Amino acid sequence: MSRPEHIAPPELFYNDTEAKKYTSNSRIAAIQAEMTLRAVELLSLGDDGPYYLLDIGCGSGLSGEILDEDGHVWAGMDIAPSMLDIAADKDVEGDLFLQDIGQGMGFRPGTFDGAISISVLQWLCNADKKENKPRYRLQRFFSTLFMSLQRGARAIFQFYPENDLQIEMIMGIAMKCGFTGGLVADYPNSKKARKFYLCLFAGQAAPGQKQDLPKGLGSDEADNGIAYTDSRIQTQRRGKTSRKSVKDTASWILHKKELSRKRGKEGVPLDSKYTGRKRKPKF
């Protein structure tokens, strides 16, 4: 199955039918909920009660509902009207906006305590109209987002990177816009369970307060595979040396010649320093 962002731009891909399918699919809803919870965990918000958050690419409100449950006050934006209509029908408590994040955010500086984004960023990397547009759009997005966040706030993006080049492009542009941080990978060794979270920090809350990149889940079992392969190679080597036979060595040739002479065979060549000499490969 090809990647959705290669099929059509998001506002066309998520039409009424697709939007309804996406939202009513219990498997998708469960995965989205799990990823939202993990993103909120990575936000590392304090304990001082509800915060004012931004949900980038809120879609039909699957992630927004999780924010509602925690009591946060949030605003969300999406480019697909069909998805937003479903969110409005679900009566999510957040403020919804029909917006193209590639055109930039329109918020005053320091508005939000944090931002999350679930399964969205890969859509921004596509050139729906022109060649160099994705870079410009990413730049516009990250620079305006940086300003709209409180100092020390985080932006957590769960997304599906197409390849390393895409990751590099996104991170390069984010860094240029002032963000620090990096990529956190959960369960990096499993093809199915693997999830990537881009964790960006918008400056520091207080000068000198360094922010540490959170650790990915399931990253402790990474080293077990190597010891097994080492021992297999060793047995192979031992096997090879023991398989080498006695036949064809010089001493064996002399022994066989002696046997022939004893048996009375005529014409056995005399032994000399050339008997059993190593010949050139062409023989």
Add this chain to the structure above:
Amino acid sequence: MRLITHNMLKCHVKNCTDPDKQFPLRFKDVQLEQIDAERNDEFLVRMLPRIDWPALSKTTKELDITLPETVPGNPEDDEEFLQALHTAILETHIKQGSMLCDGCGHEYKITNGIPNMLLAEHEI
């Protein structure tokens, strides 16, 4: 959309940068709806410094909502003030209408409570 988020909005059209004009966005032909919400005083007090009070005053006057002119000295103890603030910014929803930018003239339409923030090609 609630008034708290409207207070944070500014026009993001290219070259529309005059801070006096691009914020706050002026409402036109709006339909309001009051929806009850749970009040959280900690949240209100934390958001107070972030809210632009003159802009909020101006907007609430346009919508005929009562709000004190200035923030009291000790907001966390002023029950009446907190309740008025909560009703104004978290329980007042704009359902229909539009928002105008005095700087560039762009009109952001609001349908079913969702503002349309999409910009035209020349405004990016």
